[in-house]
């Protein structure tokens with residue numbers, strides 16, 4: 001197995017479980033981002049261990065809020081341009097490129 005293929009397989013294995021990517025603080029919803037021997041999210045990594053339960057609760061509340069906001073997001077379909085509008089945009093781009101020195 002080539003080195004690149006072995007690396008790709010390792011990444012795929014990690015993605016399959018996801019646990020290797022989790023912050024090590026119990027019940028923390030975040031992925032780890034700071035490796036100081038223990039892999040923690042940035043919220044836990046720089047705090048004292050006795051503060052972790054409170055921080056975990058804060059992170060869980062933030063995660064829930066992000067999920068709620070994402071579920072309320074309204075999908076806005078992309079604008080549809082007419083053939084004439086497309087032609088005008090392309091002309092404006094062409095003129096803009098002509099003004100840029102080579």
Ligand SMILES: [Zn+2]
Pocket residue numbers: 023024025028029030040041042043044059
């Ligand atoms: Zn964490």
